[in-house]
Amino acid sequence: MLIEKIPALYGRALLEAADDSGVLDEVAEEVAFFGNLLAGDADLALFVESPRIESSRKSDVFERTLRGKGTDIFVNFLLLLVDKGREGELRAVLEAFGALHDEHIGLVRGEVVSSKSCKAENVENLSAAISASLGKEVVVNNKVDPGMLGGIIVRYEGMVADGSLKTALKELRSEMLSLKFESELVHEN
Numbered sequence: 478m479l480i481e482k483i484p485a486l487y488g489r490a491l492l493e494a495a496d497d498s499g500v501l502d503e504v505a506e507e508v509a510f511f512g513n514l515l516a517g518d519a520d521l522a523l524f525v526e527s528p529r530i531e532s533s534r535k536s537d538v539f540e541r542t543l544r545g546k547g548t549d550i551f552v553n554f555l556l557l558l559v560d561k562g563r564e565g566e567l568r569a570v571l572e573a574f575g576a577l578h579d580e581h582i583g584l585v586r587g588e589v590v591s592s593k594s595c596k597a598e599n600v601e602n603l604s605a606a607i608s609a610s611l612g613k614e615v616v617v618n619n620k621v622d623p624g625m626l627g628g629i630i631v632r633y634e635g636m637v638a639d640g641s642l643k644t645a646l647k648e649l650r651s652e653m654l655s656l657k658f659e660s661e662l663v664h665e666n
Contacts, residue, residue, distance in 0.1 A: 488575075488577050512575070536559050586616055
């Protein structure tokens with residue numbers, strides 16, 4: 478549980494510092510960019526997260542490559558993580574920041590899982606329907622799972638609406654196995 482709290486603490490600290498400095502939008506863009514960079518570049522992720530690489534070297538690289546190109550808040554934050562020995566949790570911290578930022582601006586992220594790519598119009602309609610019911614802006618992404626038989630699964634804010642064919646068949650099977658015939662026409666011998 479402590480592992481989950483640490484990224485949230487650092488994420489909230491970055492959010493509050495960026496908001497207080499009036500650069501929240503810029504920092505949010507930098508966090509998203511850097512998070513995508515870490516996810517897509519295994520060498521960078523290894524450099525940042527490896528405990529074998531000296532902190533001073535990491536700090537120097539961040540300082541030389543990012544200072545003047547990003548906000549001071551974000552660069553100083555990265556240097557703080559390195560100084561505190563928390564760079565191994567950077568991805569989790571960036572994810573925590575993203576979730577806290579979404580909450581701060583009233584944005585809900587959702588996901589619709591389907592066996593084939595959904596039409597953009599259908600995803601937009603789903604997004605609009607969830608937005609209307611929650612009274613918040615909702616962004617829904619379509620994730621394709623070729624292993625699904627059919628139907629869709631919708632997830633947002635910890636909620637799951639499972640309309641998949643697999644789940645429907647499981648429920649039908651369960652109902653059929655639990656049926657008890659109570660009729661005068663059926664008798665046990």
